Amino acid sequence: MANFRQFRPDDLNKFSKCNLDPFTETYELGFYLQYHAKWPSLFQVAEDQHGNIIGYIMGKLESSPDYYKFSEHYLPWHAHITAVTVAPEARRLGIGKMLTEQLEAAADANDAWFVDLFVRSTNHKAIQFYKSMGYSIFRTVKDYYGDHSSDPTKSSEDAYDMRKPMKRDVKKEHIRENGEKFEVDPSDVW
Template sequence: MANFRRFQPSDLNRLAKCNLDRYTETYELSFYFQYFAKWPALFQVAEDDSGNIIGYIMGKLESSPDEYRISEHYLPWHAHITAITIAPEARRLGIGRLLTEQLEAAADANDAWFVDLFVRVTNDKAIAFYKNMGYSVFRVVKDYYGDHSTDPSKDSEDAYDMRKAMKRDVKREHVRDDGEKHEVQNYEVW
């Protein structure tokens, strides 16, 4: 049984079990606090009956800056999943689905056009999970993962920008069925 609630600052020291997954991005403390301060309703944790954090989701609501409105890469008002991860012993219990559905409900309540996220193209399990929840690849972001600023010879990896239309997008204008054919460079993504 899992209990769901908003993230609290004291939870930071309890996320380690979830962050050990090789696909989970970990951030500086200030990044977590920024999400807690700006989008507290979109930063949720799941706890087991003993109070251990066994999963979390970090999300936000945003749009591209107005100066990018003329760009083909402009993003209208939408929700974004920054991170979602489940501890290994709690996987396949539906916790990830419930956390994602909570964020999608918040997106609809805030009149967002879609929910998007980035996932490594090699993360087959996550891609299958998102597709099963109705997400589709919108575009491929070249070299999204990797440190490009200090050493260009380091390995980098492409990402799928996956999206799911929300109620506002009745005509499904912000999703695609053939996103794998649409490539953009990492610097074109805000």
Template sequence: MTTFRPFRPDDLNRVSKCNLDPLTETYDLSFYVQYYTKWPSLFQVAEDTNGNIVGYIMGKVESSPDYFKFSEHYLPWHAHITALTVAPEARRSGVGSILTEFLEKAADAHEALFVDLFVRKSNTRAINFYEKLGYSVFRVVKDYYGDNVNDPTANGEDAYDMRKSMKRDAKGEHVRADGRDHAVNPEDVF
């Protein structure tokens, strides 16, 4: 049985098991602490019966800075999934879905218009997972990932910027069906 609870700072020493997947983005300790300090309600962990962390989600709520206000790439108030990862032994058990639903509820509580995330274009498993949860590709960010895990000699790998409308965007004005046809450069993304 898996239990879910808010992240605690002492969990930093226990999440490494979840970060072993080569497609999981990992960060330095200060980055995790920053998220915990600024957005504690958007940081949740899943534990197995032995107390091992088998998954976590880390997110934030924000809008683009004011200098982006008149840009076509301006992002209004939204939530962002910075990291979602589940240990191999807990995959396909619903842990990822529950963690994502948790963040979506927090996004609604923060009155976010949508939740977005970035995923490698080659990570079809993750893309299919998010699509089943109602996310769609909003745009392609060219060469977003500086390292290309599929071809280290190539330029960066493209990312899909995926979104799902929250209650505040009841008309779906911040999502689109043809997102794969809309490409932007990394500098256009906040």
């Protein structure tokens, strides 16, 4: 059985089991601490009965800056999942789903229009997981992951920007059908 609670800074020493997955994005220590300081209720961990971190989710609440307001890529008030991961030995127990549902509840409590996230277009298991939870592909961000230099020997990978509408979006204005066909550049993503 997992215990769910807010992240504490000393949890950074216990993330290694979760961060070894090749699909898990890892960050500098300051980045994790910034999320803890700004959005503590959206940074949750799951721990086993021995106190080991077996999963976590990092999220934030945001909107595009005002100068972006007239751009077709403007994002209204929403929640964003920056990272969610579960240690290999704790997968298929519903931990990722529970962590995501907790973040969605916080999004609704903060009157967000939707929750969004980015996922590698080749991470089929994650895409299926999110679709099973009601997320859909809103757009494809070309060459989002990897090297963005002009060196043709460096590879990059597309991301899907996936979204799930929250209670506020009664008319489902912030999702679309066939989103994978709507391609944008990384510079269009705020």
